[in-house]
Amino acid sequence: MQNLILIGPMGSGKTTVGKQLAKRTRMDFVDSDHMIEERCGVSISTIFDIEGEDGFRKRETKMLSELCERNGIVLATGGGAVVSEENRILLRKGFVVYLKTSIETQLARTQKNQNRPLLENVDAETKLEELMEERGKLYEQEADLIVMSGERIVSKVVDEIIEALEK
Numbered sequence: 001m002q003n004l005i006l007i008g009p010m011g012s013g014k015t016t017v018g019k020q021l022a023k024r025t026r027m028d029f030v031d032s033d034h035m036i037e038e039r040c041g042v043s044i045s046t047i048f049d050i051e052g053e054d055g056f057r058k059r060e061t062k063m064l065s066e067l068c069e070r071n072g073i074v075l076a077t078g079g080g081a082v083v084s085e086e087n088r089i090l091l092r093k094g095f096v097v098y099l100k101t102s103i104e105t106q107l108a109r110t111q112k113n114q115n116r117p118l119l120e121n122v123d124a125e126t127k128l129e130e131l132m133e134e135r136g137k138l139y140e141q142e143a144d145l146i147v148m149s150g151e152r153i154v155s156k157v158v159d160e161i162i163e164a165l166e167k
């Protein structure tokens with residue numbers, strides 16, 4: 001069975017939607033960031049502190065290559081997973097769903113969470129805009145399905161993905 005892979009920016013809901021989608025489809029849920037944290041025994045922020053973004057990206061590619069070997073999982077990626085071509089090729093083995101949102105929604109949803117190092121000590125709105133400038137086209141290009149995930153309850157987003165899969 002093909003993997004269902006969620007892509008999109010920070011705060012688009014990949015982790016949250018992925019968990020519910022997995023329950024509803026009776027597939028296993030895997031979040032690549034959580035798997036990296038489990039393997040390293042420290043948070044994503046600590047990995048960025050010690051090894052920089054480059055170190056994190058190497059770990060992310062290694063993790064994605066392992067996870068994409070599995071079958072029948074719902075995989076929530078991190079927002080930067082699409083930047084590397086190597087990652088994009090790996091993700092294409094699955095059915096890729098892009099959770100699309102506005103910057104305002106991303107801002108509201110990421111405000112409370114402390115574990116997003118790219119948004120620490122910077123103007124978060126400017127940073128999210130810059131990242132979308134760089135990554136927006138890649139999300140669109142890699143998507144087999146695009147679902148709007150702003151201003152909607154999680155179960156509605158999941159409904160829409162399941163309906164599209166059944167077609």
Ligand SMILES: Nc1ncnc2c1ncn2[C@@H]1O[C@H](COP(=O)(O)OP(=O)(O)O)[C@@H](O)[C@H]1O
Nearest residue numbers: 009010011012013014015016109149152153154
């Ligand atoms: N569709 C949604 N409606 C309302 N809140 C949401 C929705 N999707 C996610 N959230 C909330 O937004 C925050 C960030 O979601 P998360 O799943 O961690 O995003 P991502 O993994 O894409 O960065 C969480 O607190 C989550 O509960």
Ligand SMILES: O=C(O)C1=C[C@@H](OP(=O)(O)O)[C@@H](O)[C@H](O)C1
Nearest residue numbers: 009010011033078079080116117
């Ligand atoms: O956009 C990014 O580059 C990142 C997004 C994060 O995941 P979420 O999109 O799940 O927040 C996490 O992988 C890391 O902080 C880097």
Ligand SMILES: [Mg+2]
Nearest residue numbers: 014015076077
């Ligand atoms: Mg996440």
